[in-house]
Amino acid sequence: MNQDYTQNEERIQAALLALKNNEFPSFRKAAAYFQVSRSTLSNRAKGMPTRAQAHEHEQILTKPEEGTLVRWVKRLNLTGFPISPALLRQMAQEVLENRETHASERHRISTETPTIGHEWLYRFLNRHQTLKGVYSRQLEACRHKEATPANIGAWYSAYRAQCNERNYDLQNIYNMDETGFAVGATQSTRIIVDSVQKSNWKVTAGKQEWITVLECIDAAGGALPPLIIFKAKYTNTKWIPPNTPPDWCFSTSANGWSSNSHGFEWVRKVFEPESRKKSGNQPRLLIMDGHSSHITGNFIALCIENNIDILILPPHCSHLLQPLDVGVYGPLKRYHAKEIDRYSRMGTTRFPRVEWLEIYIRIRSQALSTSNILGGWRGASLSPFNVQKVLRSLPISTTGYPSTPQNIEGSIGLDLTLLCSSPPDSTTIQSSNLLFHSALQSGGSPGSPTQRYAQRLTRHLESQNAEITILRMENREMLELLQTRKKRMGGKRIALAGQFVYSTQEVLDVVQGHEKARGIKRQRGRPRKAPIIESDEEEDKESIDDQLGDSESEVEESVARRTRSYRIN
Secondary structure (H helix, E strand, C coil): HHHHHHHHHHHHHHHHHHHHHHHCCHEEEEEEHHHHCHHHHHHHHCCCCCHHHCCCHCCCCCCCHHHHHHHHHHHHHHCCCCHHHEEEEHHHHHHHHHHHHHHHHHHHHCCCCCCHHHHHHHHHHHCCCCCCCCCCCCCCHHHHCCCCCHHHHHHHHHHHHHHHHCCCCCCHHEEEEEEEECCCCCCCCCCCCCCCCCCCCCCCCHHHHHHHEEEEEEEECECCCEEEEEEEECCCCCCCCCCCCCCCCCCCCHHHHCCCHHHHHHHHHHHHHHHHHCCCCCCEEEEECCHHHHHHHHHHHHHHHEEEEEEEECCHHHHHHHHHHHHHHHHHHHHHHHHHHHHCCCCHHHHHHHHHHHHHHHHHHHHCHHHHHHHCCCCCCCCCCCHHHHHHHHCCCCCCCCCCCCCHHHHHHHHHCCCCCCCHHHHHHHHHHHHHHHHHCCCCCCCCHHHHHHHHHHHHHHHHHHHHHHHHHHHHHHHHHHHHHHCCCCCCCEEECCCCCCCCCHHHHHHHHHHHHHHHHHHHCCCCCCHHHHHHHHHHHHHHHHHCCCCHHHHHHHHHHHHHHHHHH
16 A cells, blocks of 8 residues: 555545535546546445455455554553564464464364464555654653653743743753763664675774763854863863864863762853853843752852843653753764764774864764754744644543443434444443344344444454453563562572682572571471470470571671681782
């Protein structure tokens, strides 16, 4: 089902609707207006099936079964756990085998179940144009959970109210964020290889250290100088190449990350003086995430003193609302990987800080271009303001409301309830079944609504059967996971004198010995009333306690000897 066929089918449906509404006096004029075949339009008006409907019996899965798979794919996509092509084929095979199993049991026939092949996936996607295959991108569970329409909408309302109240110029609305670079690391990219050798390796220098960069952009397309933080104790002048812009700032930290002091120094030495050159005494808005280094007391106090308003992004929503994340940092990381690959091809295995800074000077001018910066603000729907663009990209609830039961008098109630309900609710099915049975018992040929109901009922049963198969498979996988986790709940910490590497047999021996000791302890019960047996039990109890005490003391001594040996070493 290619795109031309889909577009032609849409024009045919539009022409049939126009003829139904008496917009054209003849099939010929309607066909000419919508650019479709007159004979095809005439045949379709007489009830002839489409090409897809005519070949439906040749499909491995029925149309209701495929519709159930489509709904299952969309449901998992909304939950943030999309399926792979292999899983789709596996589930389709499960539905097919379940149907064939029930059919063979009913008719007592031994039939071989067909196999869902590789080409079936492409035909399935062609039949259902709302689905397509893409490469997935990882998203943390907290981001998927917190990015709700309520949280996003509330923040956009606060942003718009702040802008209306203070009336900022575009050049006075800023977004600041930090990003990290693993020096020597690169990204996976599409490459051209020799098909004979079948090698797709890309040799890299490997991660050497972490460098953090603080960038800030405005809604007019400009950018402030960056703050670069190296992993070191002191800044070395040899790291700064001669062509470095004079307004760039540098700092160091023990791990290459930013801290509270870095955030304060950035707003004091970079943001406030550099942004004041453009804004003068006008108010400025600074949008940033809720990182701890951004919301310290001295940071906020400095902003209040200098007429700088702070707007914090909601937690775990920066991938949608932060212009730097939306339109700038992606190209920046790709340019960085491209430069690292270029150096690696020349045999570079170590990147001095001065060479890395030269790379960053080149890629920053490309990534922080005016078009990318404006695209980031536009993609975050902050300039121009378009909250619906982001809200439409959020997962929406697919839980529908039950349709209102219609009047069950006559065959019109049958047609307007079930035939217009997708999927039908239990009340609709019950009322429509009553009308269906009464139409069959009345004798004669069933009316058109009754025939359509019978067709819809059979499709619904096939769809429900496929849905049950999917739920059974998901339930079976969850039960297997729960049973596996229950077996792993118990454990015993062990310590053997003089060793810290254990074999499997040694671990099993300790566990078995522990179980035997627990069994001996459990045998100790309440003393019986007979005085002779009571004295014997007391003696046994004392001996057991002595044995357990000796064993416990031996374990403590072995642990103590092992601890002393570690301290001596």
